[in-house]
Amino acid sequence: MSLLGRDEDEAAARTPTRIQAANRELILEAALPVFSAHGFKGATLDEIARAASMSKPNLLYYFRRKQDIYAAVLERTLEAWLAPLEALDPAGDPVAELTRYIRAKMRLSARKPEASRLFANEILHGAPVVGGFLKTRLKTLVEEKAAVLSRWMENGKLARVDPVHLVFMIWAMTQHYADFEVQVRAILGPRADARDxxxxxxxxxxxxxxxGVRPR
Incomplete structure (x- = not known):
């Protein structure tokens, strides 16, 4: 069973060879900008195959349907995004932990802006693929980390704010630069292209x- 609860067929469930694993990764890397630019409905298998520099029959050897590629791309995105939040250490210093989390999310958005835009598009369309994940695994994780934030606040290590809204604000701020890149560039111009x-x-x-959250 996958991160999104998809049942994998027998062939996909077998341990892939090194070459097969590499080709699957190649397909997912190629598919990400295609889905990000055109959405699920606008993307085609032919376009993904071209981006991966392989034939369509070869592509279909690894993924039976466009839906399977789309779900796998989203799954890989979610795995990368969950890791920094899961790593929030209850025993750590709150300011250091939040700083690390924000830096990790900003780094992911900067390196893979297409992934952020793909996920935003999925949400705007009602989350047909990730809806179950949002209500289960993500909800549980946010509740767990909100409890950590609440304990830090109760112990006077952070100012008292709603911990869930704090998580929402971090998500919004860290993903803004990817999801609204065109707007950012329109306002900042060449400054947005600076290396730093x-x-x-x-x-x-x-x-x-x-x-906003340092102890007062």
Whole structure:
């Protein structure tokens, strides 16, 4: 069973060879910008095959349907995004832990803006693939980490704010630069192309968030 609860067929469930695993990764890397640019309905298997530099029959050897590729791309995105939140350490220093989490999310958005936009598009269309995941695994994880934030607040290590809304705000701020890249570039112009812009943005988000939650 996959992260999104998809039942994998017998062939996919077998341990792939090194070459098969590499080709699956190649397909998913190629499919990400295609789905991000055109959405699930607009993307085609032919376009994904071209982007992966392989034939359509070869592509279908690894994934039976476009839906399977789309779900696998989303699953890989979610696995990467969950890891930094899962790593939030209850025994760590709250400011250090939140700083690390924000930096990790900003880094993911900067390196893979297509992944952020793909996920946003999935949500805007009612989350047909990830809806179950949002209500189960993600909900459970957010509740678990909100409890950690609440304990830090109760112990006077963070200012008292709603912990779930704090998580929402971090998500919104860290993904803004990917999801609204066109708007950011329209406003900032060449500044957005500076080599240190991603770090500048991360520092700004960290300062704003921590300024709101540092103990008063």
């Amino acid at each position: 812009f991603a770090e500048e943005a991360a520092e700004a988000v960290i300062a704003i968030v921590l300024g």
